[in-house]
Amino acid sequence: MQEQWLEISRKLQESLDSGVYKVWIAPLHGDVQGDRLTLRAPSAFVANWLRTRLLGAIRDAAAAVLRVDPGTVSVDVLTGSREEATSGGEKSAAGAAAVSMSAAGGFDNGERCGMTTTAASESASVPAAPLLTTPQAPSQQYLPLGVASFSRPRNEWRHSFDDFVVGPSNNVAVAAAQDVCRSSGCVSTLFISAPPGLGKTHVSQAVGQTMFKAGLGSRVGYLTAEDFAARFVSALRTREVDEFKARLRQLDVLLLEDVHFLRGKEKIQDMVLSVVKHLQEYGGRVVFTSTFSPRELQQVDSQLVSHFCSGIVSAITRPDEDMRREILERKARSWQVMLPAPVCDLLANRLQGDVRQLESCLNSLVFKARLLNCNLNTELALEVLSQYADVECGPDFDAIVRLVCESFGLTQKQLASPSRRQELVLARNTIYYLARKHTEMSLAEIGSRFNRRHTTVIKGISSVERELCKETRVGRQIARAVSLIERNAGMCAQA
Structure with missing residues (x-):
C-alpha cells in the first residue's frame, strides 16, 4: 500500500542523513503487500547500492511501520518504474521524464525542469514532486541526483528586500545586494559574512526574488555549498561533469550560501573557482554568504579566497535597539497583532540576540496571550522573556x-x-x-x-x-x- 510506503519513507527520513535520504530514498517507488516491501529504483546502480548499503535500515523502518519483527520483513529492490514493468519496457527514451530536483535537493518544487535525462528528450519535463511522495522514475540508468536547473520557482523565494529591516548593522550589505540586481549596477561580486540568524540568507534570497520578478528566474542559481558539493559528486558518478559545469556557466547570477563548507574539499573548490572565474569574465554576478569572513577561511584555495574578495565584502552585525523595535513592529503587523508600544520597547531593550530570537519571543508571547484570551501587556511579556537568552545582558x-x-x-x-x-x-x-x-x-x-x-x-x-x-x-x-x-x-x- 502506498500509504504504508510513505510512512516508511518518513521513518527513513528521520533516521538517515538528509543527503543520503534525498539521493537514495526519495526517488524510489514503494509498494507494501503484507510483510513484503517492493521498491523500484531508477537504475541498476541505485538498486545494487541500496541492497548492499541500506537494506537493513529499510527493513527496520518497514518493521516499525508494519509492527512486526524485522526478521519477518521481506524487501525486494527492483529496477525501473511500475509502468515499465507492465509495458515490457517499450517506452522510448524520447519520452523519458526529466529528473525532478525536488527528489535530489528540493530546489525545483512545482517548477518544470529544463534538463532531461537524454539529448532526445530535451523538451520533455514533469512537475517536481513533494519530498515525501513517490516521484516518477526516469527511464535512463542515472543516479537520482542528476544535472538539472539550479533555479527556483516563485513560491520558493521566501524573502524580499521589502520585508527586510535596514539599519547601521546591515545597510552596506543590503545596498550592495540591491546593486547586484540592477542591470547597470557596478557590483558583480558580493561576499556577506554574519553569525547565524542575522539575515544573510534573507539578503541572498531577496536578490533571487528580485531577479525572478525581472524575468531572469531561469538564469539565477541558488545553492548552498553543501548542495553544490552533493550535485558535483553526483555529476562525477554519472560522468556529467561537463554538463554540470555548463549549466552553472550559463547562469547570470549565482547565489552560493555557506561557502565555509568548502573547507578542505579541493576538487569542489576547483569547480567553484572555474565557474566563478567564467561568470566574472563574461559579466555574470556572484553572491557568497558565510558565517566567517574571507580572511578567517582556512583550507580554502587562495585563488578562490581572492575571488571572494574581488568585489564588495560586507559583514552583518547584530541589530541595534531601534532596528529590533522595527523588526518586532513589522512582524506584529504581518501577523495582524496589535503590539503596544511599552511591550515593544521592553522586548527590543531586553532581547539583544539575533533576529530569530526576536521572532521566536514575539511568537511565544502572542501564542500565550491567545491561550489566556488576553491582550499583550508588559507583565505577560516579562513572563515570556524569562525563557529567553540575553534577557538582561548577553552571556559571557x-x-x-x-x-x-x-x-x-x-x-x-x-x-x-x-x-x-x-x-x-x-x-x-x-x-x-x-x-x-x-x-x-x-x-x-x-x-x-x-x-x-x-x-x-x-x-x-x-x-x-x-x-x-x-x-x-x-x-x-x-x-x-x-x-x-x-x-x-x-x-x-x-x-
Whole structure:
C-alpha cells in the first residue's frame, strides 16, 4: 500500500542523513503487500547500492511501520518504474521524464525542469514532486541526483528586500545586494559574512526574488555549498561533469550560501573557482554568504579566497535597539497583532540576540496571550522573556562554558584536556558555536581558551551548523542543548 510506503519513507527520513535520504530514498517507488516491501529504483546502480548499503535500515523502518519483527520483513529492490514493468519496457527514451530536483535537493518544487535525462528528450519535463511522495522514475540508468536547473520557482523565494529591516548593522550589505540586481549596477561580486540568524540568507534570497520578478528566474542559481558539493559528486558518478559545469556557466547570477563548507574539499573548490572565474569574465554576478569572513577561511584555495574578495565584502552585525523595535513592529503587523508600544520597547531593550530570537519571543508571547484570551501587556511579556537568552545582558564565555558542562555532564577540566572523545568534541564545538553567536570574541580568542587554533574553532562551528541544518540525531541533541542553554544564559550571565 502506498500509504504504508510513505510512512516508511518518513521513518527513513528521520533516521538517515538528509543527503543520503534525498539521493537514495526519495526517488524510489514503494509498494507494501503484507510483510513484503517492493521498491523500484531508477537504475541498476541505485538498486545494487541500496541492497548492499541500506537494506537493513529499510527493513527496520518497514518493521516499525508494519509492527512486526524485522526478521519477518521481506524487501525486494527492483529496477525501473511500475509502468515499465507492465509495458515490457517499450517506452522510448524520447519520452523519458526529466529528473525532478525536488527528489535530489528540493530546489525545483512545482517548477518544470529544463534538463532531461537524454539529448532526445530535451523538451520533455514533469512537475517536481513533494519530498515525501513517490516521484516518477526516469527511464535512463542515472543516479537520482542528476544535472538539472539550479533555479527556483516563485513560491520558493521566501524573502524580499521589502520585508527586510535596514539599519547601521546591515545597510552596506543590503545596498550592495540591491546593486547586484540592477542591470547597470557596478557590483558583480558580493561576499556577506554574519553569525547565524542575522539575515544573510534573507539578503541572498531577496536578490533571487528580485531577479525572478525581472524575468531572469531561469538564469539565477541558488545553492548552498553543501548542495553544490552533493550535485558535483553526483555529476562525477554519472560522468556529467561537463554538463554540470555548463549549466552553472550559463547562469547570470549565482547565489552560493555557506561557502565555509568548502573547507578542505579541493576538487569542489576547483569547480567553484572555474565557474566563478567564467561568470566574472563574461559579466555574470556572484553572491557568497558565510558565517566567517574571507580572511578567517582556512583550507580554502587562495585563488578562490581572492575571488571572494574581488568585489564588495560586507559583514552583518547584530541589530541595534531601534532596528529590533522595527523588526518586532513589522512582524506584529504581518501577523495582524496589535503590539503596544511599552511591550515593544521592553522586548527590543531586553532581547539583544539575533533576529530569530526576536521572532521566536514575539511568537511565544502572542501564542500565550491567545491561550489566556488576553491582550499583550508588559507583565505577560516579562513572563515570556524569562525563557529567553540575553534577557538582561548577553552571556559571557564563562557562563557558556559552565552551562555546556552542566548540559553535557562534563567538567571544565575534561573540556580543557587534549582528549578527542566524541562527547568532549561535541561539547567543545557547541561552546565554539554559542561563543561565536553570543559574544564578540574572535575565533583566535575562543580557541585560546582551550589551547586550540582558530582553524579548529571554524571546523567545530561548521560541524554544529551542519548537524543542525540536517536535523540528524546529533543535530537534534545539539539543538536541545543549545535551546536549554540559551533559555538559562540570561540569568547565568548576571550571576
